[in-house]
Each structure stands twice: as structure tokens, then as C-alpha cells.
Amino acid sequence: MSEQTDTVRLVALAAREIRDHEVCFVGIGVPSLAAMAAKRTHAPNAVLIYESGAIDADPPKPPLSTGSPAVVANTAMIGSCLSVFALLQQGRIDRGLLSAAQVDREGNLNSTALHRSGRPDLRLVGSGGAHDIALLAREVLIIMPQDKRRFVERVDYVTSPGTRAPRLSGRQGPTALITSHARFSFDRGELTLDAVADGVSSAEARACLTWRPPEAAPLRTLAPIDRELAAVAETLIHAWGRDIG
Amino acid sequence: MSEQTDTVRLVALAAREIRDHEVCFVGIGVPSLAAMAAKRTHAPNAVLIYESGAIDADPPKPPLSTGSPAVVANTAMIGSCLSVFALLQQGRIDRGLLSAAQVDREGNLNSTALHRSGRPDLRLVGSGGAHDIALLAREVLIIMPQDKRRFVERVDYVTSPGTRAPRLSGRQGPTALITSHARFSFDRGELTLDAVADGVSSAEARACLTWRPPEAAPLRTLAPIDRELAAVAETLIHAWGRDIG
Amino acid sequence: MSKIHSLREAIAENVGDGDTVFIGGFGQCIPFAAAHEIVRQRRRRLVLCRSGADIVFDLLVAAGCVEKIIAGYVGNPGLGLAHAFRRAVEAGTVAVEDWTNFAMVLRFHAAVLGVPFLPADILSAGDIPAAVNVRKVVCPYTGRDLSAIPMLAPDVAIIHAQRADAAGNVQLFGLPGDTLEGALASRRIIATVEEIVAPAAIRAAPDRTVLPAFRIAAVSKVRFGAYPSYVDRHYGRDDEAYAEWDSLSRDAAALERWIAAEVIGRADYADYIAAIDKKRLDALVAEAAAVRQ
């Protein structure tokens, strides 16, 4: 396994999922770092859309908020929340990038509340646009740190529906989940270990799960992260300067 | 009867229906001339809205089209068609000003087609925003030249519904019809001679109708049109430079 | 990644016979150059749609390009009827679906929002609802009856604006009317613009961008591309040309000769514009400059 930190690998592997010219609906935090890394390397024509209304953004530094000055600074267009959600519902967003407090086997995401025994639920921030993206983007990419508390068999609250939810045609829901250690698919509607990062064993890749997921056969190994992408990811993470996740 | 021409009286009498501070949805032609005359005299704070999206317009000269440079030149805001029709449906338009090829006893307006015996209908321009204004403005003011062909017992085609149409609460439909000779009300849902212009007999006022309408008792006489308003109306009509109606 | 094409290419590649075509512009920015090109390429059986349509529809009807019109208004604003349209409807050679301007805007807006209908409190009385077969919907919260205005997603939108960059980011100043609703409702968008500017000029004023590059199929630079309508900051409206159309279009034969000579007989719109009295155009340019000193 390389010298790259988990956060660099997380951002870089997620970035590699983004193809050039794709229209991406981007949330704040790792999703934004991954999208920015992609745009600065192999996907210069990726169209980054933030729910604040920025369309075809190219932030000079990682934004703290979806409406931060950095989102607007170099964008091609400022629309409104309504105009970008309209594009989403119209089916014009190729890929939504999401993270959450919890994810489960079916790709359901929870960003609303965590159950605690004997105490009230721990209240989180709520959906934001995540529910909308999960249902309406053509594909959803989930990005999660390798953290056992965040992978559960069934999320405490389904904020953003996973693979089993009915959707409009052409809207696939979650198609991949990236951690610092692996790529998972949802090919049969269930979280499936699809490929491990270079130098990572399948046991290490599965270590964030309390259950044993199906595995692709043969299990692929992802290409090593090249220096350029790793350097860009590292620069962005440094500029972000806060916890990932 | 004064020296004022029919067109001056038509524009001036219609202008007098508009109160200061009212929000008016204004069509092109006589409606626009009347609204401009009101704004230049007794109703300087009237808010003129054109369906092109101009809000709080104050045209320097009579516009030929609802989206003409004159509509935009001195306006306070440029919205979109959607934004002004939204204001209309929201109930924020106090008065809609309409004219049409035909009007009938119930205030139905026709701007779509005229029946001709033995030949196809004469095709007109269609509703534009007239149907929408007729249903959604809080009150509708109809402005018609004193022309027998334009007053019929039943219009050939109901483009813009009159008094009998169901409406949202607070939307009254047509409440007055102004000609160069008289003011009609729709107090009982039917065109009713409410007042005659100064120097006009009730028979003259009714001469544009093929039927005998109810009359208010006692029949009022409208105050003479003052010089200032007549002069403003005349200036606008001259600048318009085309047929009225 | 340039989206810049000649208008000839843009129309040839994006407007097919039988297409449903939204034509932008409301008062200003009516894409006359693109309409002339459609006539020149002899497109047939087009379905034209928008809210309030002016003489650009009349031209396309007169040139035989149109099978059907879906609109709220078709006329020569302030002057009266669209004569070629009137003749064609009366002769039965062009079909017409009579909506209202608000209804048309909502039909496009539904498509923009990606939903099959929007509820509204219009088309509930009069002769229009039956003519267009509008259906009802009941609000599940209030029980209120509303009209369900069905979405309309044209195959292609043709619009004009002040400027764009080569990538296709379009900036429109002044009245948009229903242009953006119609454009964003459409599968493909063709934009003609007065000028092509550098990407940096766009990104320095992103709150002026009205259509993002990824939605644009082609951009063509056509100076005076909206004449005789107007373009804020560029030229005023040639009201006299609209009056001339009113006279000319009353005579079907004369109109046909005019189209043969002035539209089909021209190489492109620049050729048509070059034949217009320069003083007349200069006056319109001066007029626009006077509005925004």
C-alpha cells in the first residue's frame, strides 16, 4: 500500500469515478473535493453544479458552504436553487455526489438523526438536497470514510433513498460507493465489493462493514493513484483544512 | 357635449377608473393609453405591469408591443412573463385592463374568431394574456370604442370569461366597461348602464347596443373631463398615431 | 469544445422537418435571422410554439414551413392581425391550438421543472378549455379544483441574445419574456448572438448568464440577428418595418415575391441586412445607445 493517506485516497478514488463532460451535482465536503480534483485533472470539462445555484463552477479553493464566495468566484452561471433543482428533476444531472452520517446495504443514506439507547435521537443536519439528488440524478456516487460507525445494515432514518426506491426511468440511484480502501457497486441492488484499492486486501476493504457483502468475482484491484491526482487531492485537502466526512 | 373627440373621451374616462397606488395589468392599445394617462395625472403611483415582464413601468411614449423598448425604458423592474403571471395568479393585481373585438351582456370577451355566414371564421389574434387577466385580476376594466359591431348579445367565441365564470375568492371579473359615451357596470352580472358622459343622453350611450340594457336609477352623469387629463390623453393618442380599438 | 457554427450549419443540424420549434424573444431578441435561415433551407411541417408570437411566425407560415401553431397569441403587436397566419388558418392549411399566454408559459415551465403538468386557476371557463382538451386536477390538501396545464417540451428552441462565449454560455440583457422557459423546456437550443466574448468576460459576470453551455447545441454570431425587433444595448425596434409587414402581408402574391427575393434570394442574413438603408440602422443603434446612456 502506498504512502498516500486515507483522505487522499478517498478523494482521489472518488474523483476517478467522474468522467469528463459529466454534469455533476456536488455537495460540500468530500464530494466537492472529489469533483474539484477531477476537474483539475482528467475531467476539465466536468460541469459542477452546487445547489446554491452555481452552474459550471470552478472554485479556486474548497468552499465551506454550497453558497460560499469560492463557489461563485469562477462560475460560468449563477442561477437559483429552483433552477438547479429543476435541471435535476428534468434528468439533466449525470451524477450526484453524496456523503452522509450512515449508509446501509441498500445504499440508503441517513443525515437526519442517529438513534441512541435511553436518550433522544442525536439530531443531525437533515437532508439538504441529498434526498432530491438520490432520487433524481441519473447516477449517484456515495463517498464514505472507512469508518465502521457509518456502515450499518439498516440506517436509523432513511433520508436519501437507496437502490430499492422506485424512480423515473433513467434514474439509477446509487451505482457506486467509494471508500479510501475500495470501490463498491450496487449491481444487484446491494452493496457489493467491486474492487479493492492498490495494496488493500479484501478483508481490509470489508473491515468497515459489520456484515459480509457480496464480492465481484474476480475481485478487481484499482489502478494505483497517479502522482498528479494524489498531489491535487492533497492540495485540496490541505486547503479544506477540516475533518473529512 | 364637449369638443373632445371620442378617442380622447374613451382614454380619459377609462383613465379615471384607475385609482392611485393600484397595481394594474395593462394590455397594448387603449388599455395602455388609459393607464399611462392615469399615471401622468391623478394616479402617479399606479403600478403598471405589462405581460412581457415589465413591472412598475412608466413608458415615455405609447408602446406598440407589450415588450417594446418604451415599456422597458423607464421601468423599475424587468421580470419574466412567468413572474408577472405569477403575481396575477397570486391575487396581487388590483385591476386588469382589457379590450377585445367583441363583448357581450355578461362581459365575455372575444379576441379569437368572428363568425361569418357562408365563409370560414375570421381568425383574430387569440387570447394573449386576456383570458388569464379576466379570470385572475381582482377587478377587470373593459374598454371599448362606441362601435355597434363590437357589442353583441353573445360573443362568437368566449376567449376571456365574463361575470358568470367561477373564480377564486377576491377575483371579481369585469366590474366596469367604459366607452367614449358612458360607464357601464356589471353589478348584477349583466352589462348595466351606470352613468353617461357629460352631455350624452342615455339613448346615445345605448346606441352601441342591439339590446336594451338595465340602467342604474337614477342614472348618473359623469363629471366633465378636465383640461389636464384631456390634454394628456390627446398627447398620448397623437403619439400612438394608430387606430384605437 | 467550441459550439460556434455558422447559422446555416446550426439550422441544418438541429432543425428537422416536422420538429416542434420554440421561437424565443418577447418584444426584444426575436430571432429573425434564424427564421430566415429556416425559410432558406425550406423546412416543412414545423410545429411552432410560444406564448405571444409576432410576425416571425407570420413569415414562417407565409413561406410554407408550418403545419401547426401552438400559442397564446399570433399577431402584429399594436397593428392587428398576422395576415398570412389568418389566411392559412381560414384556408385550413395551418392548424392552430389556441392556448393563453400564461398557459403556454406554464406548459414550458412544467417541462423545465421536469413534471408532466402544473396546476393553475385558468382554462376553467370560456371556449378555450374544450378547444385544447384541458383536464382537471384536484388539490389533495384543499380539495380545490384546478386546471392541469400539460407540459410542452419542444424539440428545439431558437433564441437570440446579446452575447455568448465559444463554449455556449449565453448572456441576455433586458426583457427575457418567456425565452428562458421555452429554451430550457426544449431538447436542443440554438442561440444567435450579437457578439462572441471571451470566457473570462462570462465568468466575470456569472449572474448575467441565462443559459449554461452544457444545454446549448449551437451558437452563431449574427449581427442584427433580431432585426426588426430590438436588442437592448445594440439597436432599437424598427416599428416602421412592422408597419411595412402589415401592408405587405395583406397581399399573398406580393408577400410570396418578397420572400423569394428578400429571404430565399439572399445568401444569408448579413446579405439581407446589407440591403437595408444604413441610416435607418444607424438610427436604431443610436436609439438603443440613448436608452442606457
Add this chain to the structure above:
Amino acid sequence: MSKIHSLREAIAENVGDGDTVFIGGFGQCIPFAAAHEIVRQRRRRLVLCRSGADIVFDLLVAAGCVEKIIAGYVGNPGLGLAHAFRRAVEAGTVAVEDWTNFAMVLRFHAAVLGVPFLPADILSAGDIPAAVNVRKVVCPYTGRDLSAIPMLAPDVAIIHAQRADAAGNVQLFGLPGDTLEGALASRRIIATVEEIVAPAAIRAAPDRTVLPAFRIAAVSKVRFGAYPSYVDRHYGRDDEAYAEWDSLSRDAAALERWIAAEVIGRADYADYIAAIDKKRLDALVAEAAAVRQ
């Protein structure tokens, strides 16, 4: 006809106990000055609503002004939870209706369009639909099942923008987010602005006006009225102040003391701003100037 009032008057006359209040701003133009004034006037039982809410909601919750929140997101963007909000929800002292950001935008948009609901393809799965009792509607043309998103018309909207004239025409530059939908959905609108300009300045750039005077109840000039959020052309975002809130708001008692001293203890927002290190504000002003050279 002036709509200009002190912010104290504007809040006193337009925000009542128990009102449903939309608070504008998405990243930029978050009306912190108006929120401080609401705290200072000790408004109670407010229902706050918008799509994504930041720490301005947390402040109002911490100050005891809030009974309920209707929103898609409440947090400290990029930093994590809104701690006072979290404590209040967990303690049951503030109720919360959990929608999504798109759903909230559509709720306001329905009110703007004057209809009781809008159809949408969200809230069809997961735990949110049952939590907010969303109902279904069937498209009468396609038979397609959609969610009916109910309209929400707040009693009053509070927004911040760059400028207005005395009549109340408001011009906003840069990101509007959901501000205009929320404002136009509301019965009354209060605007704080960085500057009051002459009517001629508004009418020279009418395509920059976003709210017309006749919809505005009161305009108040408050320099730095959106600090610590940002205002395009005026000042940048004070990210550090958001981080300070993250620390401060973790401790309920410390937060209460801070509110007593820095909000209730201040005469007005100018007094609060005057206490901030001038170099810090100057740097934010310089940052904004650098974005649009």
C-alpha cells in the same frame, strides 16, 4: 411614499410573536442584522422556514425566539451541526418539520405561483414523506403518480440585498439561492440593504431589480447587515466567525452569556459591528473587491 424605516421599526411593525418567518440568503446575504433585532425585541414562538438554514437559525433558537422550524437543512455549513438547534430538538423545546431543500423551494414556488401545491418526483420513498404527511397526486394526462408538494406562504420574509431605492425596489447581485422564492411567497417583505440609491439608479438597470417596491413592507439600510455571511461587491464571508460559532455554541451557558452581551446588550447592529476588529472587516471588504476587479 418612502418605505425606509429603522430596522427597529421594521421588525416591530412587521414581525409578530407566532409569525411564520422566511429568512433569506443562501451562503450570501443572510440577514444577521435583522435576526439580532428580532432577538433584541424578544420575539417568541416564531416558526422559521427556508431550504438550507445556517447559524442564523441557531442564533434565533438559542435566544428562545423559535417554536418550530420547517426546513431542508439546519447546520453550520462545512463545519457540522447547529448545536443550539440540536440541543433544542433533542430537548423537545423546538419542533422540526424535516423537508428537503428542493421540497422547500417548491413549497415557496407554489405560493409564488398562487397554487396550493406543485407536483414533483421527490418525497416518494424513505422516511421523510411519512414524517411530513405528503400526499400523492396523479397526472391526469400520463397517469403518473407524483408527490403533491404543499404551498407555504410565510407571514413575513426577511432578506438582505445590496441596494434599494426609497420606494422599495430591491436589487440583488450574485447568488440569490432561494431568497426570491421565499420573499415572493410571503405576505410581507422586510429588506435590509447595504445602500439606498436614487430611483434613477434603479430605473437605469431594471433587469437588476429582483423585488418590486409594491411588494415591500419596509427597507432598512444596515451596512454589514449580512455579516458574517457575505455580500457580493461589498464584503467576503467571515469563515472564521462561523468556526467561532461552532466552538461557542457547544456550550449552552456560554452561548446565553454571549447573546446577552453581544446581541441584547447592543443598541443596534452598527454597535455590534463597531466592536469587531476593523482589520478583520477591512480584509473581508478587500476580498470582495478582489473577486470582481
